[in-house]
Amino acid sequence: MTFxxxxxxxxxxxxxxxxxxxxxxxxxxxxxxxxxxAARLCWAMxxxxxxxxxxxxxxxxxxxxxxxxxxxxxxxxxxxxAVSARAMRNGYVVASAGGAAAxxxxxxxxxxxVGIYVLFGGLMLAGATDAASRLYYYRIG
Amino acid sequence: xxxxxxxxxxxxxxxxxxAGEMTQAALAEKVGVTRQTIVAIEQGRxxxxxxxxxxxxAAFGVPLEQVFQxxxxxx
Numbered sequence: 001m002t003f004x005x006x007x008x009x010x011x012x013x014x015x016x017x018x019x020x021x022x023x024x025x026x027x028x029x030x031x032x033x034x035x036x037x038a039a040r041l042c043w044a045m046x047x048x049x050x051x052x053x054x055x056x057x058x059x060x061x062x063x064x065x066x067x068x069x070x071x072x073x074x075x076x077x078x079x080x081x082a083v084s085a086r087a088m089r090n091g092y093v094v095a096s097a098g099g100a101a102a103x104x105x106x107x108x109x110x111x112x113x114v115g116i117y118v119l120f121g122g123l124m125l126a127g128a129t130d131a132a133s134r135l136y137y138y139r140i141g
Numbered sequence: 142x143x144x145x146x147x148x149x150x151x152x153x154x155x156x157x158x159x160a161g162e163m164t165q166a167a168l169a170e171k172v173g174v175t176r177q178t179i180v181a182i183e184q185g186r187x188x189x190x191x192x193x194x195x196x197x198x199a200a201f202g203v204p205l206e207q208v209f210q211x212x213x214x215x216x
Contacts, residue, residue, distance in 0.1 A: 075175075
């Protein structure tokens with residue numbers, strides 16, 4: 001496993017963990033106001049950053065031990081740029097769909113907080129799509 | 142990537158063998174890409190840019206067509 005593949009795996013794991021956390025919060029407190037939901041999502045973003053940092057360190061150590069050599073990031077070459085571009089394109093499509101879905105929900109009179117959750121969920125799903133796409137393109141081509 | 146892999150084959154493995162069992166890492170170093178990219182090219186999972194293709198040929202000191210062969214459109 002390369003550093004870039006591990007990075008994509010950690011991003012995917014982070015998106016799943018944070019999404020589940022936010023979803024559990026939303027289900028547990030359905031009557032939350034907009035400021036309460038916004039504050040919860042702010043914490044989720046901070047938690048996502050912290051989770052990524054800690055998970056990267058932990059997984060880098062674990063993968064290094066498993067492979068018997070230090071896992072180092074290499075300078076990106078043309079294939080890395082191509083993989084990155086294709087993965088980001090996939091992520092943008094999902095993010096755009098999430099944004100459109102949120103606007104439609106507001107347009108059809110749904111509660112504002114529902115749209116916020118859909119928007120946030122769309123962005124998390126876009127991140128997961130980006131990470132999964134990277135793994136796919138690196139592994140399968 | 143992907144679309145061109147069926148039509149383009151390469152002889153990098155043979156050329157590495159003929160070059161004194163040159164490692165993929167050594168070739169990657171000469172060409173200026175990562176070892177994973179050399180692995181992907183060798184396995185036909187990635188079609189490199191023209192520049193990298195020429196760099197690979199230059200690393201072995203052979204013409205481009207001796208490294209890559211195109212099998213498309215009824216040659």
